[in-house]
Amino acid sequence: MRVPKNSELESDLRKIAEYIVTLRQEIAALQANEMHTEKIPSAGQELAAVVNSTEGATNEIMAIAEKVLSADASDAAAYKALVDNEMMALFETCAFQDLTGQRISRVVKTLEQIEMRVSRFASYARVADQAGFSSKQEAEEAERRARLMLNGPSIAGDGNRQIEIDRLLASLRGE
Amino acid sequence: MAADSTMPILIVDDYKTMIRIIRNLLKQLGFEDVDEAADGKEALGKLREKKYGLVISDWNMEPMTGYELLREVRADPELAKTPFIMVTAESKTENVVAAKKAGVNNYIVKPFNAATLKNKIDAVFAPAA
Numbered sequence: 001m002r003v004p005k006n007s008e009l010e011s012d013l014r015k016i017a018e019y020i021v022t023l024r025q026e027i028a029a030l031q032a033n034e035m036h037t038e039k040i041p042s043a044g045q046e047l048a049a050v051v052n053s054t055e056g057a058t059n060e061i062m063a064i065a066e067k068v069l070s071a072d073a074s075d076a077a078a079y080k081a082l083v084d085n086e087m088m089a090l091f092e093t094c095a096f097q098d099l100t101g102q103r104i105s106r107v108v109k110t111l112e113q114i115e116m117r118v119s120r121f122a123s124y125a126r127v128a129d130q131a132g133f134s135s136k137q138e139a140e141e142a143e144r145r146a147r148l149m150l151n152g153p154s155i156a157g158d159g160n161r162q163i164e165i166d167r168l169l170a171s172l173r174g175e
Numbered sequence: 176m177a178a179d180s181t182m183p184i185l186i187v188d189d190y191k192t193m194i195r196i197i198r199n200l201l202k203q204l205g206f207e208d209v210d211e212a213a214d215g216k217e218a219l220g221k222l223r224e225k226k227y228g229l230v231i232s233d234w235n236m237e238p239m240t241g242y243e244l245l246r247e248v249r250a251d252p253e254l255a256k257t258p259f260i261m262v263t264a265e266s267k268t269e270n271v272v273a274a275k276k277a278g279v280n281n282y283i284v285k286p287f288n289a290a291t292l293k294n295k296i297d298a299v300f301a302p303a304a
Contacts, residue, residue: 058192066199148240149270153285159266162284162291168268169282172275 026124030117043110046103053103057096064090178300180205182228187211187218187244188262189236193285197231197262200289204296215239219247222254229296234263234270242274249278258299262287 064086073079121127133139144150153159160168184206188194194211201209210225212218214236222230230248232241239247241261248254261274262283271282281295 055192059195062192062195062199069199069203148242149265149267149273150235150240151265151267151270152235153264154266160268160271160284161266162287165266165271165282165284168271169275172272 023125026121030121035114035117039110039114043107046107050100050103053096053100057093060093061090064093178206178296179228181208182206183208183210183225184229184231185210185212185218185221185227187213187215187230187232187236187241189213189233193233197292200292203289204293215241215244215247218244222248222257227257229299230257230259231262232259234261234265234274242270242277245274245277245279260295260299262292 068083068086071079071082133142151159184201186194186197186201186209188197188211198209198211210221210227212221215232216239218230218232219239221227230244232244234241241263245259245261248257248259255278258280259278260281260283261279262285263270264285266284274282280299283291283295
């Protein structure tokens, strides 16, 4: 076995020390605590607010539609006044889209910041992705989703449109 | 044979808003006897208590999915012939093929409109060509 000279050893140790110092700086730049305690919870709250807001608006819109559909149309003037009034309420309810749009934009910005920090760190530290799942719970959930085909809504072009599903069903009937 | 507008229909969806949408569309199509369940397990209980003429079910629900509900229904001799329409955002080919193999009568992808719902219900109750 070759024994390194003191100068080589010193040089190697200096490189390792420098790497550790820079790695610490990169870890600090990740701002992991801020991500964990502020950015991600805040994004979660924004998305929860979007869900509540869209659900609330949908229910209001449906209530308006139900009211118009069940209204007595025998008195034309009264019916028109009711429809006009409900249509104004409908326009007002649609204002939710402005707020949800702003909330989603904030979440997208947060995700972009996190992506930038993590990719910078991964690139510097030359991190290779670990295979498999980080927990038993995550593995079980992935297995369930695969077994029960829980893919969720498709991005445009990824899933089938109704017309394609109809064709697929027709072809399967012939099997 | 057209769908009997007096038949009881069971809507299965974990999203209250979607149940309300489907219930309103069914009302416009003339179907008034409509019950609801929030997942496959609750639906199975209702199906064993009352005879339904049609099940309209979402796929992605907890703890029992619509796909599991469909398989349970088809495996139960008392329920096996109940018409079953899947109404879901799951639009991948593997979902449609699996649902068909499990015995689904029709498949509607969300979002959908009243005409699609009507067409699919009519197709389920139309005499086989």
